[in-house]
Amino acid sequence: MRLAELSERSGVPTATIKYYLRERLLPPGERITATQAEYGEEHLRRLRLVRSLIQVGRMPVATAREVLAAAEDESLSQNTRMGAAVWALPHGPEPDEDDPHAERAREQVDTVLRRMGWSYGQELGDTSPAYRMLVAAVASLDRLGYPHDTEHLLVHARLAGELAVADLDLVETYDTPPEQVEAVVALTVLYEPVLLSLRRLAQTEESGRRFKE
């Protein structure tokens, strides 16, 4: 398969594929001659994954490169690879170090992790992007004066835990470790919009039920 066919089958313009190749989001094709390269099914698959991460998952190109690099780093154990991939996922602005709101948020997040018995979150603590993203979001709620008591956060944490179980069940339906790592990346990212849109639909539903006149 040459560039034109890869482009046609994926729906991605050739100029964009060239850009992805340059940015190392896509491994180079097998060079046939000095000006010709051959691409396989795995290139098509990878290209579709990249497109999904960028367009559906709204992930920056540089981030997608890191995530994919971590996911296929042969020198890491499978668990480390999964961790590294989720680790590199996009996250918002960092919480301010000496902000009283962030300080309070940090304590509260620690309490939630402890109550959930999430030891990884506690051990990794401040170094984990997801942890910092959580602190920044809670700090923001605090700054705006919106409630975010531990009980309410625990409701979310418990539901997140259930989601994670369902997600990992799905991941385990794949047989080989490389497939599983790719599945974690794809499912983590692609189920995010699913979850957010379902929540918004549910809110519309619930608010219609409560405030209908």
Next chain:
Amino acid sequence: MRLAELSERSGVPTATIKYYLRERLLPPGERITATQAEYGEEHLRRLRLVRSLIQVGRMPVATAREVLAAAEDESLSQNTRMGAAVWALPHGPEPDEDDPHAERAREQVDTVLRRMGWSYGQELGDTSPAYRMLVAAVASLDRLGYPHDTEHLLVHARLAGELAVADLDLVETYDTPPEQVEAVVALTVLYEPVLLSLRRLAQTEESGRRFKE
């Protein structure tokens, strides 16, 4: 309060506040003289909300303007205002009209909405941004060959429903309709990163539990 103080108390540069004023994300201050304006506590509050929507909620400026405009449109009923505000929330790329993946995704989403008894989602159907966002995400999963069977989506939908109940409970702790509408916007947007980061933490936890060697 003048611009400089508003800037200092909010931590937002004066140049940026001027930009927000120009973009009508912030109502103009009360004009004292030809070159002087006075801002109140409500400006500070609004500015903090705008900043949160943009920075934590990663919302485009134009979208934030629409959301806020809908939230305070006096001519709408409260329920309509809440709906309109959530309606305007950012959503990804639109699903392709004549894409077989999108077609299948649409059917499946309809099934989920029916099984959940979410009549609003069904009635509004294709016109709702959240509905289209959901279809696009499911279509993407389909395109990549990842499973998204109805049972699995229903797990997410059920959990989203629980979240919505908890969210609306929180909203109802506010007394006046305007406060409630603002609360819906703020809580919908600001709990999104909370939910996503908790999910990632939970995944790390669960994957550590399963794949530890």
Next chain:
DNA sequence: AGCACTTAGATAGTGCCACTCTCCAACGGA
């Protein structure tokens, strides 16, 4: 009153990012 400093408001410029265009030399099928 004189004068340094600040303010609101408008306009133009910056930096980043995801492409997208243009060009070139080398193929390759008719």
Next chain:
DNA sequence: TCCGTTGGAGAGTGGCACTATCTAAGTGCT
């Protein structure tokens, strides 16, 4: 042979969220 295509590289584009500059009109200290 000849013309359209290919891979590769560099420059250009458009959108967006600011940010810097400028101007005319205040304000406060002496």
